[in-house]
Amino acid sequence: MDMKSRVLIVGGTGYVGKRIVKASIALGHPTYILFRPEVVSDIDKVQMLLSFKQLGAKLLEASLDDHQKLVDAVKQVDVVISAIGGGVVDHHILDQLKLVEAIKEAGNIKRFLPSEFGMDPDVMVHALHPGNSIFIDKRKVRRAIEARNIPYTYVSANMLAGFFAGGLGQLLDKAPMMPAQDKVLIYGDGNVKGIYLDEDDVGIYIVKSIDDPRTLNKTMFMRPPKNILSQNEVVEIWERLSGLKLKKIYMSEDQLLNMEGESYLEKMKRGHLYQIFIRGDLYNFEIGPNATEASELYPEVKYTTMDSYMKRYV
Ligand SMILES: NC(=O)c1ccc[n+]([C@@H]2O[C@H](COP(=O)([O-])OP(=O)(O)OC[C@H]3O[C@@H](n4cnc5c(N)ncnc54)[C@H](OP(=O)(O)O)[C@@H]3O)[C@@H](O)[C@H]2O)c1
Numbered sequence: 535m536d537m538k539s540r541v542l543i544v545g546g547t548g549y550v551g552k553r554i555v556k557a558s559i560a561l562g563h564p565t566y567i568l569f570r571p572e573v574v575s576d577i578d579k580v581q582m583l584l585s586f587k588q589l590g591a592k593l594l595e596a597s598l599d600d601h602q603k604l605v606d607a608v609k610q611v612d613v614v615i616s617a618i619g620g621g622v623v624d625h626h627i628l629d630q631l632k633l634v635e636a637i638k639e640a641g642n643i644k645r646f647l648p649s650e651f652g653m654d655p656d657v658m659v660h661a662l663h664p665g666n667s668i669f670i671d672k673r674k675v676r677r678a679i680e681a682r683n684i685p686y687t688y689v690s691a692n693m694l695a696g697f698f699a700g701g702l703g704q705l706l707d708k709a710p711m712m713p714a715q716d717k718v719l720i721y722g723d724g725n726v727k728g729i730y731l732d733e734d735d736v737g738i739y740i741v742k743s744i745d746d747p748r749t750l751n752k753t754m755f756m757r758p759p760k761n762i763l764s765q766n767e768v769v770e771i772w773e774r775l776s777g778l779k780l781k782k783i784y785m786s787e788d789q790l791l792n793m794e795g796e797s798y799l800e801k802m803k804r805g806h807l808y809q810i811f812i813r814g815d816l817y818n819f820e821i822g823p824n825a826t827e828a829s830e831l832y833p834e835v836k837y838t839t840m841d842s843y844m845k846r847y848v
Pocket of ligand 1: 549570653695697
């Protein structure tokens with residue numbers, strides 16, 4: 535009988551991490567969650583951790599700054615998945631270098647998945663400063679993993695639907711996460727294709743990849759064919775489901791990139807919007823020989839289409 539790998543998830547209380555935890559438990563992996571000592575003062579996170587414990591997960595307390603505890607935690611498992619926070623401005627991506635050192639010293643890890651789950655930081659060519667800072671740091675983590683010969687899978691999950699479909703891509707200013715009722719900003723002509731993913735499907739695809747020899751030392755892209763959609767198509771889905779007709783306000787490449795006096799955060803978001811909706815950086819390249827595509831690898835996963843995802847907002 536196949537033995538399922540024991541999995542340690544770092545960042546299991548986060549937006550992406552909690553989906554990975556649920557998928558790991560659902561797919562029958564002995565699941566361990568590393569939580570930071572600080573978390574015990576956060577009632578929501580404590581209760582989330584306890585709910586995972588009730589489902590069978592084992593909770594391990596350790597700070598990334600406590601090298602020995604980290605090594606001890608890593609030694610208990612076969613696979614490490616990091617979903618450490620990637621907030622647009624104050625992300626913690628480089629903290630993973632400590633995890634890389636612990637994995638190297640432990641010497642037993644069959645697969646490490648660093649916190650990525652968005653655009654592939656190695657292939658994009660239109661990233662702009664300051665939006666590119668998170669990609670630069672994700673690349674540093676990749677290079678550290680490779681330099682230490684740690685077996686890996688990198689995961690590109692493109693656009694998580696809660697952010698990008700739920701809000702119809704309205705990431706500027708207050709960034710609503712509910713679809714608009716009256717008007718919507720369309721970037722460029724709105725026809726550039728992007729790729730949208732249900733967060734729970736992302737968790738499932740990630741966990742499916744960890745024992746799979748086809749994803750060893752490769753990047754796994756998520757490109758479920760029905761979810762390769764333009765911004766106009768996502769807005770049309772919402773209009774059809776809601777019965778609303780939204781006013782479209784078009785923002786050209788020039789207008790998107792040349793705003794005066796805006797904050798660092800807004801600049802970062804504009805850079806990402808430019809890459810995704812103007813230059814098509816999620817879909818403007820072929821998947822190369824050192825990469826795979828999740829929906830082809832795992833056709834048994836009945837992924838959520840955006841038509842179905844958007845029904846929750848009606
Ligand atoms: N493609 C997309 O649309 C998309 C959207 C969002 C995120 N992402 C990517 O997904 C990844 C995860 O982001 P997220 O939004 O899920 O993050 P998040 O919700 O901010 O979650 C952060 C998690 O990381 C933990 N963490 C943060 N700093 C840590 C540290 N120094 N040591 C240990 N744990 C630490 C947090 O633990 P505590 O509970 O202790 O704070 C929390 O569990 C990132 O790489 C991000 O770029 C992609």
